[in-house]
Amino acid sequence: xxxxxxxxxxxxxxxxxxxxxxxxxxxxxxxxxxxxxxxxxxxxxxxxxxxxxxxxxxxxxxxxxxxxxxxxxxxxxxxxxxxxxxxxxxxxxxxxxxxxxxxxxxxxxxxxxxxxxxxxxxxxxxxxxxxxxxxxxxxxxxxxxxxxxxxxxxxxxxxxxxxxxxxxxxxxxxxxxxxxxxxxxxxxxxxxxxxxxxxxxxxxxxxxxxxxxxxx
Amino acid sequence: xxxxxxxxxxxxxxxxxxxxxxxxxxxxxxxxxxxxxxxxxxxxxxxxxxxxxxxxxxxxxxxxxxxxxxxxxxxxxxxxxxxxxxxxxxxxxxxxxxxxxxxxxxxxxxxxxxxxxxxxxxxxxxxxxxxxxxxxxx
Numbered sequence: 001x002x003x004x005x006x007x008x009x010x011x012x013x014x015x016x017x018x019x020x021x022x023x024x025x026x027x028x029x030x031x032x033x034x035x036x037x038x039x040x041x042x043x044x045x046x047x048x049x050x051x052x053x054x055x056x057x058x059x060x061x062x063x064x065x066x067x068x069x070x071x072x073x074x075x076x077x078x079x080x081x082x083x084x085x086x087x088x089x090x091x092x093x094x095x096x097x098x099x100x101x102x103x104x105x106x107x108x109x110x111x112x113x114x115x116x117x118x119x120x121x122x123x124x125x126x127x128x129x130x131x132x133x134x135x136x137x138x139x140x141x142x143x144x145x146x147x148x149x150x151x152x153x154x155x156x157x158x159x160x161x162x163x164x165x166x167x168x169x170x171x172x173x174x175x176x177x178x179x180x181x182x183x184x185x186x187x188x189x190x191x192x193x194x195x196x197x198x199x200x201x202x203x204x205x206x207x208x209x210x211x212x213x214x215x216x
Numbered sequence: 217x218x219x220x221x222x223x224x225x226x227x228x229x230x231x232x233x234x235x236x237x238x239x240x241x242x243x244x245x246x247x248x249x250x251x252x253x254x255x256x257x258x259x260x261x262x263x264x265x266x267x268x269x270x271x272x273x274x275x276x277x278x279x280x281x282x283x284x285x286x287x288x289x290x291x292x293x294x295x296x297x298x299x300x301x302x303x304x305x306x307x308x309x310x311x312x313x314x315x316x317x318x319x320x321x322x323x324x325x326x327x328x329x330x331x332x333x334x335x336x337x338x339x340x341x342x343x344x345x346x347x348x349x350x351x352x353x354x
Contacts, residue, residue, distance in 0.1 A: 061278050091294070093294075093296065094324075094327065095293070095294050096293075127336055128300070129304065129336065192301075192305070194301060212300070212301060216308050
């Protein structure tokens with residue numbers, strides 16, 4: 001007899017923390033390729049309470065994500081769905097978006113839904129940073145660019161925003177491997193440079209990548 | 217019923233010496249032991265390092281803007297290209313870096329720490345318990 005009482009107690013507690021809405025998967029993860037451009041996640045929920053729940057606000061953490069639902073009021077036991085659309089807009093790598101759901105019954109305890117998307121990036125820049133200590137010899141250091149999988153990417157150019165730290169691009173294996181040689185002309189004082197690496201990938205919306213140099 | 221009473225008595229008889237051992241034995245095991253994953257560090261240890269630490273907040277911009285460890289820098293994978301140069305401006309070789317994300321379970325701090333180390337930046341630590349641990353201690 002005690003077990004059902006415990007289960008009931010904890011169920012009630014769990015429901016109250018979510019403002020009576022219980023989500024099946026409040027955190028969802030996806031893998032994607034840049035060509036996909038967007039991803040849609042559906043967060044299914046149920047009103048596990050005994051009263052009508054009114055969803056007052058569904059707010060996303062980024063302008064790149066929209067979230068919508070068909071109606072705002074849900075009777076006890078009724079289920080619904082929040083649909084979130086995340087447009088990549090040239091983003092790559094791991095992305096984390098949050099969707100904040102506020103109900104009239106628990107305004108101070110909004111539910112945070114999470115959307116984790118790993119947008120595959122075939123271009124690997126290693127390292128992204130080369131650095132020298134002030135006063136050390138200004139040896140040339142190398143940055144490798146490799147293209148993973150079946151993709152073929154052309155590195156169009158590399159430009160340094162600091163003329164005293166020079167960058168020289170060379171092609172090791174067309175479409176797959178490149179090398180940038182970085183040489184500072186003066187390491188007697190702190191300095192920094194950002195290298196703009198122009199690529200032809202993704203084809204429809206080519207992205208500029210970055211690498212950095214510092215004299216510290 | 218008698219056998220139940222006997223079992224309870226045996227249990228109580230065993231509990232007395234066990235309790236005494238747990239309290240006074242010089243080599244008694246700890247009640248709970250904090251285990252650290254590779255690269256993790258406890259808040260108590262990090263605080264003992266003082267102001268040499270460069271704190272890195274790996275949470276979202278919204279969470280960072282709401283509240284963060286004083287002096288910490290925002291650095292997450294989502295806005296890496298924009299935030300990494302700012303981090304580099306504050307970083308100096310050899311300075312201890314401590315990365316945190318929102319909770320005990322979040323992985324972002326480990327990912328940021330790994331990416332910094334891939335770039336030759338060290339030493340880098342991950343705060344065990346993350347922001348929740350910091351908040352609880354304040």
